[in-house]
Amino acid sequence: MKRLTLLLAAALLGACSILPQSEPLDIYLLPATALPPQTQRVDWSLRVNSPVSNQLLDGTRIVVLPEPGRVNTYQGVRWSERTPQLLRGRLLDAFQDDGRIKALSNEEQRLQADLELVSDLRSFHSEYRDGTPHALIRLEVNLVDTRSQQIIASRRFSASQAAGDTSIAAVVAAFGKAADQLSRELVDWTLNQGQRATP
Numbered sequence: 001m002k003r004l005t006l007l008l009a010a011a012l013l014g015a016c017s018i019l020p021q022s023e024p025l026d027i028y029l030l031p032a033t034a035l036p037p038q039t040q041r042v043d044w045s046l047r048v049n050s051p052v053s054n055q056l057l058d059g060t061r062i063v064v065l066p067e068p069g070r071v072n073t074y075q076g077v078r079w080s081e082r083t084p085q086l087l088r089g090r091l092l093d094a095f096q097d098d099g100r101i102k103a104l105s106n107e108e109q110r111l112q113a114d115l116e117l118v119s120d121l122r123s124f125h126s127e128y129r130d131g132t133p134h135a136l137i138r139l140e141v142n143l144v145d146t147r148s149q150q151i152i153a154s155r156r157f158s159a160s161q162a163a164g165d166t167s168i169a170a171v172v173a174a175f176g177k178a179a180d181q182l183s184r185e186l187v188d189w190t191l192n193q194g195q196r197a198t199p
Contacts, residue, residue: 026077026168028062030086031176035097035184042191044198045103047113047146048092050084051121051139057083062171063125064133071125077168083124087139087179091117094183100191115152115194117186118142126163126171133163135174137182143193153193157182 056063060082061073079086088106095104105111123138137159143152159182163174 024076027080028077028168028172029080030090030179031173032090032093032183033176033180035094035187037097037099040100041102042100042195042198044101044114044194045105045112046095046101046190046194047105047107047111047116048088048095049107049116049118050088051119053084053121053124057121057124059083062168064171065125065127067128074168074171084121087121087124087137090179091183091186094187095190098187098191101194113146114198116144116146117190118144123158124175126174129162131166133166133171133174134160135163135171135178136160137175137178139182139186141186141189143190143197145197152197153189155189157186157189159185 056071060078060080062077062079064072064074066072081089092104092106095101103113105113119142120140121138122140123136126133126135128134137157139157140154141157142154144150145152159178161174161178161181163170
């Protein structure tokens with residue numbers, strides 16, 4: 001009986017050794033440059049919702065188009081959050097850095113707000129152009145009056161940034177610069193449209 005137990009233990013150990021090893025992962029945050037703070041303040045509140053997205057972008061994988069029409073992901077690397085939440089966090093940081101809207105929230109907090117940003121994430125990937133990866137972010141945005149549920153204004157935001165080289169670190173840095181550009185434009189647009197809608 002003791003011999004059988006030892007044989008079973010050896011067999012189990014052998015079976016464990018043939019199981020596939022988990023893929024080592026490098027986790028990346030989205031780099032960000034803080035917006036300069038503004039002194040002007042508004043008296044309305046804003047809720048920034050996570051963008052909706054297709055299944056490809058609703059995850060943590062970093063998506064790349066090595067050639068037109070072919071989709072892949074970088075191996076061994078992930079974003080720190082699912083892409084819609086990653087971008088929502090970047091936008092909230094941009095509004096907080098700007099400082100003109102003091103009352104900010106997101107949809108998970110279930111707080112009442114005067115206006116809300118509802119968006120559709122159409123692109124958040126890198127694509128190769130003439131051998132150089134470019135980070136591309138496209139976001140369809142609606143600014144909505146939460147009381148009437150009417151759309152106040154709509155706009156498509158698009159930002160693209162070339163990477164310094166083909167390394168994943170350079171690609172991630174390019175995503176950060178593209179997100180910086182998109183965030184600056186979206187913050188200014190939201191403030192302008194919001195002020196018109198809430199005299």
